[in-house]
Amino acid sequence: MIVRPPPVPPKVRKRLSADALYTLLRNQFGHVQDQRENSPIPLGDALMSAFAMFSLKDPSLLAFDGRRNDNNMKTLFGINRIPSDTQMREILDAVEPQQLRPMFNDVFRQLQRGKVLEPFVFHEDCYLLCTDGTGFFSSSRIHCDSCLEKVKKATGEVTYQHQMLGAALVHPDFPEVIPLAPEPIEKQDGDNKNDCERNAGIRLLKQIRAEHPRMKFIVIEDALASNAPHIRLILELKMHYLLGVKPGDHQYLFNRVLEAHEQDRMQTLAWQEGEVSYEISYVHKLSLNASNEDLLVNFLEYSEYGEDGHRLKHFTWVTDLGITRDNAKHLVRGGRARWKIENETFNTLKNQGYHFEHNFGHGKQHLCTVFAMLMMLAFLVDQVQQLCCPLFRATWKKVGSKRSLWEKLRSHFYHFRFCSMRLLYEAILYDRAKEIPLPGFDGFDTT
Numbered sequence: 001m002i003v004r005p006p007p008v009p010p011k012v013r014k015r016l017s018a019d020a021l022y023t024l025l026r027n028q029f030g031h032v033q034d035q036r037e038n039s040p041i042p043l044g045d046a047l048m049s050a051f052a053m054f055s056l057k058d059p060s061l062l063a064f065d066g067r068r069n070d071n072n073m074k075t076l077f078g079i080n081r082i083p084s085d086t087q088m089r090e091i092l093d094a095v096e097p098q099q100l101r102p103m104f105n106d107v108f109r110q111l112q113r114g115k116v117l118e119p120f121v122f123h124e125d126c127y128l129l130c131t132d133g134t135g136f137f138s139s140s141r142i143h144c145d146s147c148l149e150k151v152k153k154a155t156g157e158v159t160y161q162h163q164m165l166g167a168a169l170v171h172p173d174f175p176e177v178i179p180l181a182p183e184p185i186e187k188q189d190g191d192n193k194n195d196c197e198r199n200a201g202i203r204l205l206k207q208i209r210a211e212h213p214r215m216k217f218i219v220i221e222d223a224l225a226s227n228a229p230h231i232r233l234i235l236e237l238k239m240h241y242l243l244g245v246k247p248g249d250h251q252y253l254f255n256r257v258l259e260a261h262e263q264d265r266m267q268t269l270a271w272q273e274g275e276v277s278y279e280i281s282y283v284h285k286l287s288l289n290a291s292n293e294d295l296l297v298n299f300l301e302y303s304e305y306g307e308d309g310h311r312l313k314h315f316t317w318v319t320d321l322g323i324t325r326d327n328a329k330h331l332v333r334g335g336r337a338r339w340k341i342e343n344e345t346f347n348t349l350k351n352q353g354y355h356f357e358h359n360f361g362h363g364k365q366h367l368c369t370v371f372a373m374l375m376m377l378a379f380l381v382d383q384v385q386q387l388c389c390p391l392f393r394a395t396w397k398k399v400g401s402k403r404s405l406w407e408k409l410r411s412h413f414y415h416f417r418f419c420s421m422r423l424l425y426e427a428i429l430y431d432r433a434k435e436i437p438l439p440g441f442d443g444f445d446t447t
Helices: 018-029 043-055 061-065 071-077 085-092 097-113 197-211 228-236 251-262 328-351 367-388 390-399 402-415 421-429
Strands: 121-123 126-139 148-151 158-170 178-185 217-221 240-244 267-273 276-287 296-305 311-319
Touching: 018 043, 018 071, 018 097, 018 367, 018 421, 043 061, 043 071, 043 085, 043 367, 061 085, 085 367, 097 178, 097 197, 097 367, 121 328, 126 197, 126 328, 126 367, 158 197, 158 328, 158 367, 178 197, 178 367, 197 217, 197 228, 217 328, 228 240, 240 328, 251 276, 251 296, 267 328, 276 328, 296 328, 311 328, 328 367, 367 390, 390 402, 390 421, 402 421
Parallel strands: 126 217, 217 240
Antiparallel strands: 121 126, 126 158, 148 158, 158 178, 240 311, 267 276, 276 296, 296 311
């Protein structure tokens, strides 16, 4: 009989492994200021418990509540006291969401130290920084002081909502995104007026610049961001921009584009691949609008046409970057990468087992937003594993889908004890659970 050696597990980058990042976050959660006195459950344990719930993709707090006596929770996530579902809601409701921003930066620094970010450089040492808003809670009954209020004119019915402005580093060549700490879109303390995505964008970009003072960014956003105050803010923060524009919102600008066409000032690239024709046009130094004629932007346009000449796709942007025949295609790819925050971020959270739009708990203060930020933090760790961990990728490939991976992970987590996430992934990858004999069971009775 030939004895085959066991397969060699894929190598794991020590500082970027799930085990290392869980330990890092557990330590940092312990530094979050706790306003309570003499509580039997430390705030760090409550925060790590919620993070573990989102890491395991439990569908609800009630489902997670069954893990309170699970030894894997203590071993893998470093939790000493696991709160009940009611206790977790009460403890986390008072946490200020801004206190969770440093944890995103802690993970980000590990990526920098591991030189993981270098391939994400897109143009002239700059990273593509994409932002976009999304909602994660809506109710006509449940609400708190921070909720946005949407009133139906016809009936006067009020809908209460929570939204956030997400941010991520993206690259057209990579399916992974690197989410940064999101900015809640909610009523500010002492303010009865609704917050908005534009105000949240101001806060978010200022925070990102303060947290990453030396990094070079190209901000890519939709047409909502193509207004003079926002562009001036980006430039003040020493960032570049590549922002979508639409004729309906920027008629003055598009009239200037039409004039440039008529005066033969537009530069055009055209080529064909198969049955599809492509065209890029660009022109420099056009005024954004009549009220800000001093704010000059460079205009970039991309179109795809079918065999019959019908236009299939059409995108337009403004930028402060110089456009040339050599880099025009490259910049178009950068502008179109904006969709990654919608597809690879929000759609993943909503459709691949994260339960982003499920109400895990609303609370009276900050609970809803705290849960959303911790879910985004768990998503960041997952993206790091997908980007940096061959063991994670091999296990994911074996089971076929993210949802199947999460199901396998929860099943193994429930039935067996592990001393590390690495061993848990190896057990799934090599079907080692099938080799474990049932306790007290020696075989079948064949008599």
